[in-house]
Amino acid sequence: MITVNGDKKEWEEGLTVRRLLDREHFSFRLISVWVNDSLVDKPFYASFAIPDGAEVQIIHNICGG
């Protein structure tokens, strides 16, 4: 299991940031991702493997137009 913004979510072998974003349908573009308090830069979303038990924060940076 991992937590995503505080909610428990299934972990799977080889889970990357990109895969997690797709699985959660997080399609908004202005986001920042932290895994265990470390920032993951966008170019590494497809390769960064999220470890089991990780705390993931996916912050959507907008408060409306």
Place this chain on the structure above:
Amino acid sequence: MKEMKLLTEWAYEPSKIHHGYSRKTLYVGLGNKDQKYSFAQKDVSDDMIDKFTGGRGFGLKLLWDAVKDTTKWNDPENEIVIAGGPFCGITQYPGTGKCYSVFLSPETKQTYNSNAGGYFAPFLKFAGFDAMELQGIADRPVVIFIDGDNNRIQIFESTAEDINAYAVSEELHAYFAKDEADKRTISVVTSGEAARTAWIAGMNFSFYDVHRKAVRLKQAGRGGGGTVLYHKNVVALVIKRTHFTSNENDVVDLETIRKAGVSIHKRIHDQDDYQSKMRTVGTAHLDEIMNDYHLLPIHNYKFGNSPEAVKIRSDEYKKLFTQGTADGCWYGCSLACAKAVDHFVLQYGPWKGREVIVDGPEYETAAGLGPNIGIFDPRWTIEANFYADHYGLDTISLGTGTAWLCECYELGLINKENTCGLDLSFGNKDDIMEHIQRVARGANDFSIACGKGVEYAREYFAEHYGSDLETMKKIGMVCQGLEASEYRCQESMAQWGGYFLTLKGPQHDEAWLIFMDMVNKQLPTNKDKAEALFFFPNFRLWFSLQGLCKLPWNDIEPADNGVRYKGLQAAKVPEHLGNYLNIFTAITGKPLDEAGMILQSEKVYNFERVFNLRMGKGTSKYHVAPDRGLGPVFPDEWMARPDYFDGKLKEFGVNIEGMSTKDKVALLQKYRRAQWEELKLAVYHRRGWNKNGIPTLATVKRLGIDYPDVVALLKKHLKPEDEFEPEEEPAKA
């Protein structure tokens, strides 16, 4: 257009703008159907600037002074006040063409403010006025012409045969322009024929698109400003201003503004395609995003996600929007979100077969006149958008109202006999389009009732058709007389407040907290939510004081904003916030920090709340969240996401085993209703209001808006039993 007879004219000595203000306002009185026209140039005092800043603030102050406690929207003393603000007309920074219109609303029966981009507000300011008041009722249809080139106001007897927006705006651009090129020096404010009977008629603000050689329209659509304009017998308000410089505001420090402008223009150029795609799609880029997050309103907000939404993705709209053309609605706005569809051939209505240019649709229209009424067809939505603008109908109230109507029809609360033969099932394109035409024409009693908004229509249906009022209230996304804008808010408790704890009703211009709250989980406690519902309404109101559009604030961001800052700080977009503070000082010469910015807003926010109290509303009993706003109302909504909603109920410690879906729906509503009541008190407390939602004497004194009439009014309404105890902490987790 036939020549118009001049009824009266008035010349004035223009005031030169200095540091962002002309320090004069214009008063135009139309009499009371007696041809007693009157004009005045009023001074703007230091106190007015200090307390009300400009824009919407000026509008509220001037309206407050103009009306009586008993004034109704259709009384002659009601006004439409239009104002920009100190930023208005700046050409070096994007988003400075907004004007704010303030009036007593036919829909909400209290003050309303509605805004539109374009040329009108800058031209008004360059003509020498920080605001204009329009009062009275003319005895015949008139066109008011503010001739900013020759410093005179003229009132003509209108000869317009077609008062619909595209028709009359095109005619008046041609009428007052010397030649084709001169058409750009004109802006027209009008409504459309829907304003004759509908209360949801907005105002169209035109600008002339020199590339397309055509009139474009921007809408101050919400609240019924067009209805008020029509009731005053004003077919159009026209302004003309030919010459202006790049420093018409006579600012203190142009270089600072230029530097900030260069920086954000570069950011828009480099980042927009990767961020919000404003330049290629505009706000319609939100369609697929809202669908992915279960926020897209589908079938009167029952559902938030549908596989059919693939048909209304922004890619589909992008194919229809003309690309590669500057779409800024005022000089210097490179964000250019004003999309247009060229060579669109209409399929319905009186203009069937005619080729037109359609402005938009923006997200709200794409959703409201799309999935919310069960239609997933961009071409149909574009056509509905065209006719709504043309007739003066507010696309949001029309969309949300029609969505509610479709659900009423499918539930059997109204039938074909009531609708005069129309099958208003969700998705029935032909009959829904015919319904829109009938609302615009006021074709029959049913259409007229629908044109007055959901609150009126449900009472009418109950009285005349025996429809069940309680069910209609549960499913109607309306509060304080205003239909909600197009976000499904039920899964974000903070956004309940963003919609239903507002000054004027559920328009998301005060707060849009859904991502912060529902997705990011950055507002876990009531205290956090209350803080956000204090901060953002004030932060966002500030734009309406300055003559600013909010889109360049956070629909484009520094690429590293989300990693340099977190939480509330990131949400403010500190670099852009800094630009605004610096530019305010560069225009006016007055220092301003973030605290000062919020203070400017708080003065107006609380004044507006007091104003609504004066007009008979402005208390807790008008802050009502409909059931549909808080959660599922019927089992089919629950069953669209059974695991999700079961989980929500379990969060309250409920053992759901053996429970029927109907019982689950009722129980979740009960728990959320209790949460809503707690949130309400937490927010009131944070805003410095009492338990009845009224600003306290201490609050108005702190803000310096403790004018004798304000204090007298508050003393009439503030009750000891509504006070929070000093040690009382309503913001429970």
